[in-house]
Amino acid sequence: MAAAASYPSTSWRARSSLTPFNSSLQPQVRAPRIAVPATRTEARSQVAPSAMQSSSTRHRLEAVSHDHKTIPERLAVVTGGNRGIGLEVCRQLALQGVTVILTARDEKRGKDAVESLCHESSLSNVIFHQLDILDDNSRASLARYIESRFGKLDILVNNAGVGGVAVDQDGLRALNIDPKVWLSGKAVDLIQSVIVQTYDEAVKCINTNYHGLKWVTEALLPLLKQSTSGACIVNTTSLRSELKRMPNEKLRNELRNVDIWDETRIEVMLNEFLDDLKNEWLEEAGWPTMLPAYSMSKTVVNLYTRILAKRHPEMRINCVHPGFVNTEINWNTGIIPPEEGARGAVKVALLPQDGPTGCYFDQTELGEAW
Numbered sequence: 001m002a003a004a005a006s007y008p009s010t011s012w013r014a015r016s017s018l019t020p021f022n023s024s025l026q027p028q029v030r031a032p033r034i035a036v037p038a039t040r041t042e043a044r045s046q047v048a049p050s051a052m053q054s055s056s057t058r059h060r061l062e063a064v065s066h067d068h069k070t071i072p073e074r075l076a077v078v079t080g081g082n083r084g085i086g087l088e089v090c091r092q093l094a095l096q097g098v099t100v101i102l103t104a105r106d107e108k109r110g111k112d113a114v115e116s117l118c119h120e121s122s123l124s125n126v127i128f129h130q131l132d133i134l135d136d137n138s139r140a141s142l143a144r145y146i147e148s149r150f151g152k153l154d155i156l157v158n159n160a161g162v163g164g165v166a167v168d169q170d171g172l173r174a175l176n177i178d179p180k181v182w183l184s185g186k187a188v189d190l191i192q193s194v195i196v197q198t199y200d201e202a203v204k205c206i207n208t209n210y211h212g213l214k215w216v217t218e219a220l221l222p223l224l225k226q227s228t229s230g231a232c233i234v235n236t237t238s239l240r241s242e243l244k245r246m247p248n249e250k251l252r253n254e255l256r257n258v259d260i261w262d263e264t265r266i267e268v269m270l271n272e273f274l275d276d277l278k279n280e281w282l283e284e285a286g287w288p289t290m291l292p293a294y295s296m297s298k299t300v301v302n303l304y305t306r307i308l309a310k311r312h313p314e315m316r317i318n319c320v321h322p323g324f325v326n327t328e329i330n331w332n333t334g335i336i337p338p339e340e341g342a343r344g345a346v347k348v349a350l351l352p353q354d355g356p357t358g359c360y361f362d363q364t365e366l367g368e369a370w
């Protein structure tokens with residue numbers, strides 16, 4: 001893994017959030033002071049043999065006593081941590097010595113996931129807390145728990161998400177779509193018989209992927225402000241959010257200019273999108289037609305990331321596309337394992353205090369989405 005180097009703060013800040021990143025700048029991205037395991041096997045080999053023993057030791061070493069409470073040096077919350085990419089983000093952060101609150105909407109699935117991390121990777125620094133990101137009480141309960149037990153939060157990984165379509169999985173498998181065609185968006189006609197964008201699924205998708213993420217962030221922001229190491233928020237996005245995929249040129253240009261957007265304007269746009277979807281007017285109005293609701297939900301996740309980054313320059317707030325990862329969200333059609341898909345979020349979660357903010361990462365590298 002690349003050597004440690006600190007980010008020159010001025011150049012990062014100067015290039016922050018609001019202008020699209022030119023990929024020619026990418027070579028300047030240096031790996032933060034971490035070694036992110038590429039695979040679970042590598043992760044194991046990095047900690048073993050001394051340890052398996054040492055990850056928990058490191059965790060204990062990081063803890064400092066404060067007002068009779070044990071406060072970890074770095075505390076992270078991961079949403080949707082019970083499976084897929086979220087579970088691997090929890091594992092890799094914990095292997096880096098971060099105390100992780102693995103959250104899941106289902107208590108049993110979440111506790112089983114913590115148990116699996118404890119047994120498979122000998123991690124004792126992963127705690128379970130229930131969180132349904134769409135439930136007010138659940139979000140408030142998590143915030144109260146963190147406030148009373150730790151008084152602060154350092155890292156929030158907004159990972160939970162849904163695909164937002166109804167799928168005939170056997171039919172999709174039978175089509176045997178080339179991943180390159182799938183990723184290019186050219187499969188839109190091919191999949192029409194097996195993937196259906198219903199209005200109800202679209203509402204659920206936007207609610208979960210955007211509103212849920214925003215509500216969790218709002219609930220935990222007061223705790224992130226208490227971080228002494230400079231908080232990090234990582235929002236999980238998708239290449240479906242890239243503005244080059246947005247057919248409506250006027251909207252595409254408007255979306256590039258973060259200065260004209262706020263949460264209210266985002267709501268207006270999403271309502272227009274849902275109205276057009278209901279009236280079967282998507283193509284005519286120039287909305288994305290490949291996984292429309294999912295694409296729009298991630299487009300606004302990017303926008304919200306940039307709005308927040310501008311509002312909270314003291315934090316690093318970025319979005320990450322994990323790659324085409326083999327998980328349930330894409331009916332296990334992805335081409336990289338969750339271990340690899342988690343690496344981007346982990347790298348961005350551990351960025352140094354003067355690291356980039358308001359940016360889009362395509363896996364572990366800066367990318368261009370707007």
Ligand SMILES: NC(=O)c1ccc[n+]([C@@H]2O[C@H](COP(=O)([O-])OP(=O)(O)OC[C@H]3O[C@@H](n4cnc5c(N)ncnc54)[C@H](OP(=O)(O)O)[C@@H]3O)[C@@H](O)[C@H]2O)c1
Pocket residue numbers: 079080081082083084085086104105106109131132133134158159160161162208212236237238239321322323324325326327328329330334
């Ligand atoms: N896989 C890919 O190729 C890919 C590509 C781009 C972006 N992403 C993004 O990566 C993130 C993780 O997806 P994944 O691939 O790991 O898919 P996944 O295996 O389907 O995991 C999705 C996770 O989100 C959780 N979730 C859904 N709704 C929730 C809610 N209301 N409250 C709390 N948790 C909720 C699920 O919990 P349950 O187990 O309870 O359902 C599950 O833990 C998503 O944001 C997705 O959009 C994935």
